[in-house]
Amino acid sequence: MADGLRIRLATAADAAVVGALHAESWRSAYRGLLPDAALDGDLVAERQQTWADRLGAGGTRRLTWLLLEDDAPEAFLSLVLEEDPVHGHLIDNLHVRPHLKSRGHGRLLLAEAAHAAARHDPAQPLHLLVLDGNWPAARFYERLGARHVETLEDDHLSGTRVRSHRYRWTNAGALLAGLGVTR
C-alpha cells in the first residue's frame, strides 16, 4: 500500500464521517439515477443516521472499513457476511471520494473485503447491487471478474424502488483472482 494510506475497521464513532462521504459520493455519482429530491434534501443527515444505526448495531456480520490517507478518510466499504442464502456475502457499499477515484482505493478495499470473506467462509459467493445507469461501476466490477446475475427493483433509499443489477463472484477467491491478489 502506498505511503500514508491505511485501512482500518470503522466503529460507531465513524458514523458522521462515513455518512458524509456516502452523501458526497451519491450526489456526484447518482445524479439522474436517484430522485433529485433525495439528493438535494438533507442527505448528509439521512446517511449519517443510517450509518449510526448500522455501525452502532453491534454484531459480527457487518464489517465496514475506512481507507485513510494521512488520516483523512477517502473511501469506505461495508461487507455483510452471509447476507443471502443464494448470493452469499454482500458488498453493501463501496464509495471513493469523487475527486480521488481511479487511484486504486476501490481495489484495495475490495481486497480487504475478499480476505475477510475468505476467512469467514471461502465457499460462499460475494455479490453486490449496482444502480441501473451506473455503468462505470458495473464495468469496474466486470473487469474484476463479477458476472451479472439478475436485474431487480431494490429498495435502495427507503421508500424509493430503484432498478438495480446484481453482480456476483463465485467466491472470495474469484474476486482475489480478479484483483490479481495472491494469498
Ligand SMILES: CC(C)(COP(=O)(O)OP(=O)(O)OC[C@H]1O[C@@H](n2cnc3c(N)ncnc32)[C@H](O)[C@@H]1OP(=O)(O)O)[C@@H](O)C(=O)NCCC(=O)NCCS
Ligand atoms: C466504482 C468505484 C468504487 C471504484 O473505485 P476506484 O477507487 O475509483 O477504482 P480503482 O482506482 O481501484 O480502479 C479503477 C481503475 O483505476 C485504475 N487504477 C488503479 N490504481 C491506479 C493508480 N494508482 N493510478 C491510476 N489508475 C489506477 C485501475 O487499474 C482501474 O482500472 P480498470 O477498472 O480499468 O481495471 C469508485 O469509482 C466510486 O466510488 N464511484 C462512485 C460511487 C459508486 O458508483 N460506487 C459503487 C456503488 S455499486
